[in-house]
Amino acid sequence: MKRILHILSLGTLLSLAACEGSFEIEQGGEYKIYVQAIANSSFVYITPRLAAPVGSAPKETEFTVEAQVNGEPLRIQKIEREEGGPCYLAMPSSVLDAFEEGDEIKIKVSCPDAKEASGSTTVYSGNPIIGAEIENYLMFKDDRTERYGKKVKLILDREPEAGEHYALKIMIVSELYCSDGRTTTQIYHRAPGYLTSQMELTRFDFEDYMRFNFDETYLGGSGEYQPLTLLPDHRFEGHTYTFYLGGWDEDFIRDIVNNTPQGDGSIAGGDTPSGSIVAARPGSYYFTLYRISDEFYYFAKALYQSNFDFLSNMGLTPANFTYSNVDGGLGFVGFCAPSAFYVEGEYESINEGQAPR
Amino acid sequence: MKRTLLCAAFLAAIGYSLSAQVKTLQDSLEAAYVTEVRERAKNTTQTGLIRMDARELKSGIAVFGTPDIIKKLQMLPGVAAGNELMSGLYVHGGDGNDNLYLLDGVPLYNISHFGGLFSSFNTDVVDNLDFYKSGFPARYGGRLSSVVDVETREGDMERYHGTFALGLIDGRIQVEGPIVKGKTSFNVGLRRTWLDVITIPAIWYANRRNGADKDVSGGYSMTDINARLTHRFAPGNTLNVSFYTGRDNLRAGQETKKHQEEHQGTDIMKIGVKWGSLTASVSHDYEYSKKLRSKNMLYYSQSDSDTGYNFSFWNWDQGDNVTAMDDKNTGHIREIGLRSDWNWLPGSSHRVRFGLSAQYHWYHTSRNYTSTTEKPGALPEKDAQEESIGYRSFEPALYMEDEIFLRYNLTANVGLRAALFKTGSSVFFSPEPRVAFKWLIYKDLSAKISYTRMSQFAHLVAAMYMDLPSNSWMPSTDSARPMVSDQVAGGLYFTPGRHWKVNLEGWYKNMDHILVYNGSNTFTPPVTEWEKSFTEGKGQSWGLEFEGGYDNGKLSLTAYYTLSRTRRNFEAVYGNWFLDRNDNRHKINLVASWHFAKHWQAFANWNFHSGNRITFPSHYLVNGSSKTYLYDAPYNHRLPNYHRLDVGIDYFTTFRNQHTLQVNLSIYNVYNHLNASLAMLETLPDGTFRGKSYGLVPIIPTITVSYKF
Structure with a gap:
C-alpha cells in the first residue's frame, strides 16, 4: 500500500514540476x-x-x-x-x-x-501436488458477523530446488441442486493470497502477486479472467506451499441459500433451475500447479512488470519488462509441467435426505 | 629637490625592476604550471588518468554557488552523467555504483547530498584529485569502473587564513593555520545549505492562509564538515588526522484538524529522512631513507540512513477510531580498515610500490512497520512487521606494482593485486593483474597501453535510478557474486608546441556478474532475500576519447569528444545484448576560460551528448478493439540530444591586507534548453506515435561571494 502511495506521490510531483516537449521517434520498422x-x-x-x-x-x-x-x-x-x-x-x-x-x-x-x-x-519433469489441506480461519469479526476464509496448504511430491519456478491457477466451483434435478454451477478463478486480515495490508508485496490473465498468455481472448500466479520462492516451506483464500465465493452461495424462500424456485432469474433448493456444495477446489521453465517464468514476470512500464519509460527504473527468447521475432518459447489436484467440497444439505449422490 | 627626484627615480627604477622581476617570476611559474598541466597525460605511465589540483577544481562554473568535483568529472570524456544535475558518474560503460571514492584514502560510500544535487567534496579543503578511468594501479581495488582519489590540503604551517563564501542556497567557511608554527597545522571546512531557513517565510505564509485547522511544516538542510590536522615530527615524518561528516536532514509534516458535529480529531502526517556519511582516519608518513618510505593508515567509514513516516487518521464515520501507521527504514554500512603502503626505489630503473590492506565491513538494513487502530472502549488492534538483514565481511588485499624504466623512452607499470572477500561461509578470491606501458616516441609524443582487472564485492541495492537514502549496500554472496571487469586501454598523447595538447585514447571493457534490479517497482528496495530481486548479467563498453586543448595561461580552450558504445546482457530481462540506458554515443564538451582583465575571468562550457536511452513499445498486436504493445528490446529508443551552455564570470580584487574578494556569477543552462529528463509515448489521432519529453532543469543563475582572509 505504501509503495502505491510512493509511486502516486512521485508521479504527481513530476507532473507538476515538468515542462513538456515532443520529439519524433523512429517508426515504421519491420513487421x-x-x-x-x-x-x-x-x-x-x-x-x-x-x-x-x-x-x-x-x-x-x-x-x-x-x-x-x-x-x-x-x-x-x-x-x-x-x-x-x-x-x-x-x-x-x-x-x-x-x-x-x-x-x-x-x-x-x-x-x-x-x-x-x-x-x-x-x-522438465513436473512436481505433482500429492495432497491439499484446507481449513477455515477467522478472517473478520464484529458485533454481528463472522467471516471465515480458507487456509490452503498444498503438499508437493518433493521440495522445489533452487532455481525452479512454479505458477498456480485456482478454480473454485460452487453448486446448487434444486428439486427439479437441475444444477446451477458457479465457477470462480482466484489467485492465492498471503494476507489474513485487512490489518496485514501493510505486508502487501508486489512480488507476491505476480499474476496475469491465463487466457491472455494463450492469446485466446475468451474474456474470462483466469489469473495464473507466479509463486514466490520464499513462500515454499519444504515441500509445502501455504496461502489464503477469501472465502467470499462460498459465502455468496450460502447467502443465496439462506435468502431464498423454500420452494420459491427462482434463484437468480434466467436459465436457472426451478423448484426448491435441496442442497448446496459451496466450494470444490481445483488447483493446477505448473512447474514452468525459465523462459516461461521470465516472460510471465515481464508481463506482470509491464504494468509499471511507465516508471521505466520515465527513466526511473530498469526496463525489466521486455523479455523474449525468440530469435528474429518477439514472444517466448517455454515449457510447463502441469499437475492438477481436486478437493471435493462438502454438501450442505437444505432438505435432509435429498442431497444428490 | 634634485636629490629627491633622483632618489625617487632610482627607487622607481628599482621598484619597476623588482615588479618586473616578480612579474617575470610569476609568468614563469604560470608557464611552468601550464606546461605541467599540459604534459600530465603524456608523462604518466597510466592510461585514463586525469589529475586536477585545487586551482582547477575551484575554477569555472559553480552550479548553485558551489564548485562541484563530480560535476567537473561528468564533463570529461568517457564519462556519462545519467540524470541531469545529479551526481551520477557512469565511467566507461559502468553502472554508477562501481566508482571507488576515496577521501584522504578512506572509502566513501555515499557521495551525494539531496539526491545528487551536491557532492560530498568541499572544494575549499581539497588539494588535488586523481581520477582513473582505466590503467588502474595495483594499489587501488574494490570497484569496477573508476577511482576518484581526493586528497584534502594540509593546513598552512606558517599563517592563519581562510575563506568565507555565501552562495544562493549555501554558505561555506574554511579556516587553516598553524597550531604550532612549522610543526602542527589544521584545516577545517564547513558547508551548510539554508533551504530550511529560506523556506520559513513560505511555510509561515502557507499556514497563515490555511487558517487554524491546518498546519504544515518542513525543511531541508545539508551540512558538511571536513577537518585535517597535520603534525610534522621531522622532515619525512608526518602524522595526519582527517575527519569528514556529511549529514542531510529532510522533514515534512502536516496536521489537519477535522470536525464532525461536536467532535474533533486530527489527521497527522510526518515524514523524516536523515542520511549521511562519516569518515575518520589517522595516517603516518615516514621516510626511512631516500629510497624507502611508508604510509600507514587506520580508518573508519560509515554511511547510514534513517527514513520514516508517520500517518495518523481520525475516522469518525468508522466508529471514532484513530488509525496510526508508522514506518521506519534504517540502513548502514560501516567499515574499519588498515592500510600500509610502501614506496621503494631499489635502483634507478625501478620504482616499487607494495602494501596491504584489511577491511572489516558491517552491513545492516531494517524495516519496521506498525499499524495501530484505537477505538473508544475497545482494545487497540495492532499489527507489526519487522524485517532486517545484516552481514559482516572481511576483505584483505595485497598488492605490488613496479614502475620499470625499461629504456630511456619505454616505461612499464606492472602490478598484481590479490584480494580476498569473506562473508559468512562464502569466500571469494580475486587475483587482479595490472599492466601499463608507455613509449615516449619522441619528446612531444607518447603512446600507452594498459590492461587491468578489477573486482567489486559490494552491491548497491536500489530499486530505482535515483540516489535515494533508502538504497543500501550489501556484500557479495553466493547468489550475488563479485562483479569483475577487464579493461584494455591505449592512446596517443601529443604536445605540439608550447601551448597545445592533443590526446587520443580508446578502451574496451568487459564486465561480468553485474546486477540489475528485476523486482517490483518501488522506492524501497528489498531487505531480506535482496538477491532474488536482482539478475546477474554482463556488460561491454568500448569507445574513443579525444582531448584537444590550448592554454597560454590567460586563455584556455579545451575540446573533448567521446565516441562510445555500451551494452548489457541480462538473460532474465532480455535474451540478447541490448544498448545500455547511458549509451551516449557522442559526447562533446567545449570548455573555455579567459582571464581577460586584471580582475576578471570568464568561463563557458558547452555540453552535448546523444540522449539517454529509453524503452518504448516497438510493435503492437490488435486484440479486438484494444492493442497490446510489445517491446523488441530494453532501451530501444534514444531521447533527444542533450545540450546546454553554462557561462560564468569571476570578479576578484585583492585588498591592501592581502585579503581577496571574489564574486562569481554562474548561469547554468543559459539558453534555457529543457533537456528531456523523462519521456512518455503519445498516440496521435492518426494512429502514429511521438515521444513526449519532460524537461525539469531550466536556466539557473547563481551568485556567490567569497572572501579570502
Whole structure:
C-alpha cells in the first residue's frame, strides 16, 4: 500500500514540476512474428501473430509453423479460433511418444511479411501436488458477523530446488441442486493470497502477486479472467506451499441459500433451475500447479512488470519488462509441467435426505 | 629637490625592476604550471588518468554557488552523467555504483547530498584529485569502473587564513593555520545549505492562509564538515588526522484538524529522512631513507540512513477510531580498515610500490512497520512487521606494482593485486593483474597501453535510478557474486608546441556478474532475500576519447569528444545484448576560460551528448478493439540530444591586507534548453506515435561571494 502511495506521490510531483516537449521517434520498422509457444509433456501450443511496428497498420498473414523435438519433426495441427487468429498444436506422431525430461523442443515460424522467428525450450519433469489441506480461519469479526476464509496448504511430491519456478491457477466451483434435478454451477478463478486480515495490508508485496490473465498468455481472448500466479520462492516451506483464500465465493452461495424462500424456485432469474433448493456444495477446489521453465517464468514476470512500464519509460527504473527468447521475432518459447489436484467440497444439505449422490 | 627626484627615480627604477622581476617570476611559474598541466597525460605511465589540483577544481562554473568535483568529472570524456544535475558518474560503460571514492584514502560510500544535487567534496579543503578511468594501479581495488582519489590540503604551517563564501542556497567557511608554527597545522571546512531557513517565510505564509485547522511544516538542510590536522615530527615524518561528516536532514509534516458535529480529531502526517556519511582516519608518513618510505593508515567509514513516516487518521464515520501507521527504514554500512603502503626505489630503473590492506565491513538494513487502530472502549488492534538483514565481511588485499624504466623512452607499470572477500561461509578470491606501458616516441609524443582487472564485492541495492537514502549496500554472496571487469586501454598523447595538447585514447571493457534490479517497482528496495530481486548479467563498453586543448595561461580552450558504445546482457530481462540506458554515443564538451582583465575571468562550457536511452513499445498486436504493445528490446529508443551552455564570470580584487574578494556569477543552462529528463509515448489521432519529453532543469543563475582572509 505504501509503495502505491510512493509511486502516486512521485508521479504527481513530476507532473507538476515538468515542462513538456515532443520529439519524433523512429517508426515504421519491420513487421515481426510474435510467438507464444508453451510446451507440456504431450504437445506444444503455438500461437503466432504478426506484430505491426508502431506507426504502421496491422496486417493479416499466413504462417508456416515447424516444430522439432531433438531434431525430429513434430506433427502440426492448425486450429482456427474465433478471436486471436489461428493456433497450432505440435505433437509427436503417436500419443505414446510423450516428451521426456531433457528433450529439446525447437519452434520455427515463418510468414511472407516478416523474418523467420525461432526459439527453443527444454522439457522438465513436473512436481505433482500429492495432497491439499484446507481449513477455515477467522478472517473478520464484529458485533454481528463472522467471516471465515480458507487456509490452503498444498503438499508437493518433493521440495522445489533452487532455481525452479512454479505458477498456480485456482478454480473454485460452487453448486446448487434444486428439486427439479437441475444444477446451477458457479465457477470462480482466484489467485492465492498471503494476507489474513485487512490489518496485514501493510505486508502487501508486489512480488507476491505476480499474476496475469491465463487466457491472455494463450492469446485466446475468451474474456474470462483466469489469473495464473507466479509463486514466490520464499513462500515454499519444504515441500509445502501455504496461502489464503477469501472465502467470499462460498459465502455468496450460502447467502443465496439462506435468502431464498423454500420452494420459491427462482434463484437468480434466467436459465436457472426451478423448484426448491435441496442442497448446496459451496466450494470444490481445483488447483493446477505448473512447474514452468525459465523462459516461461521470465516472460510471465515481464508481463506482470509491464504494468509499471511507465516508471521505466520515465527513466526511473530498469526496463525489466521486455523479455523474449525468440530469435528474429518477439514472444517466448517455454515449457510447463502441469499437475492438477481436486478437493471435493462438502454438501450442505437444505432438505435432509435429498442431497444428490 | 634634485636629490629627491633622483632618489625617487632610482627607487622607481628599482621598484619597476623588482615588479618586473616578480612579474617575470610569476609568468614563469604560470608557464611552468601550464606546461605541467599540459604534459600530465603524456608523462604518466597510466592510461585514463586525469589529475586536477585545487586551482582547477575551484575554477569555472559553480552550479548553485558551489564548485562541484563530480560535476567537473561528468564533463570529461568517457564519462556519462545519467540524470541531469545529479551526481551520477557512469565511467566507461559502468553502472554508477562501481566508482571507488576515496577521501584522504578512506572509502566513501555515499557521495551525494539531496539526491545528487551536491557532492560530498568541499572544494575549499581539497588539494588535488586523481581520477582513473582505466590503467588502474595495483594499489587501488574494490570497484569496477573508476577511482576518484581526493586528497584534502594540509593546513598552512606558517599563517592563519581562510575563506568565507555565501552562495544562493549555501554558505561555506574554511579556516587553516598553524597550531604550532612549522610543526602542527589544521584545516577545517564547513558547508551548510539554508533551504530550511529560506523556506520559513513560505511555510509561515502557507499556514497563515490555511487558517487554524491546518498546519504544515518542513525543511531541508545539508551540512558538511571536513577537518585535517597535520603534525610534522621531522622532515619525512608526518602524522595526519582527517575527519569528514556529511549529514542531510529532510522533514515534512502536516496536521489537519477535522470536525464532525461536536467532535474533533486530527489527521497527522510526518515524514523524516536523515542520511549521511562519516569518515575518520589517522595516517603516518615516514621516510626511512631516500629510497624507502611508508604510509600507514587506520580508518573508519560509515554511511547510514534513517527514513520514516508517520500517518495518523481520525475516522469518525468508522466508529471514532484513530488509525496510526508508522514506518521506519534504517540502513548502514560501516567499515574499519588498515592500510600500509610502501614506496621503494631499489635502483634507478625501478620504482616499487607494495602494501596491504584489511577491511572489516558491517552491513545492516531494517524495516519496521506498525499499524495501530484505537477505538473508544475497545482494545487497540495492532499489527507489526519487522524485517532486517545484516552481514559482516572481511576483505584483505595485497598488492605490488613496479614502475620499470625499461629504456630511456619505454616505461612499464606492472602490478598484481590479490584480494580476498569473506562473508559468512562464502569466500571469494580475486587475483587482479595490472599492466601499463608507455613509449615516449619522441619528446612531444607518447603512446600507452594498459590492461587491468578489477573486482567489486559490494552491491548497491536500489530499486530505482535515483540516489535515494533508502538504497543500501550489501556484500557479495553466493547468489550475488563479485562483479569483475577487464579493461584494455591505449592512446596517443601529443604536445605540439608550447601551448597545445592533443590526446587520443580508446578502451574496451568487459564486465561480468553485474546486477540489475528485476523486482517490483518501488522506492524501497528489498531487505531480506535482496538477491532474488536482482539478475546477474554482463556488460561491454568500448569507445574513443579525444582531448584537444590550448592554454597560454590567460586563455584556455579545451575540446573533448567521446565516441562510445555500451551494452548489457541480462538473460532474465532480455535474451540478447541490448544498448545500455547511458549509451551516449557522442559526447562533446567545449570548455573555455579567459582571464581577460586584471580582475576578471570568464568561463563557458558547452555540453552535448546523444540522449539517454529509453524503452518504448516497438510493435503492437490488435486484440479486438484494444492493442497490446510489445517491446523488441530494453532501451530501444534514444531521447533527444542533450545540450546546454553554462557561462560564468569571476570578479576578484585583492585588498591592501592581502585579503581577496571574489564574486562569481554562474548561469547554468543559459539558453534555457529543457533537456528531456523523462519521456512518455503519445498516440496521435492518426494512429502514429511521438515521444513526449519532460524537461525539469531550466536556466539557473547563481551568485556567490567569497572572501579570502
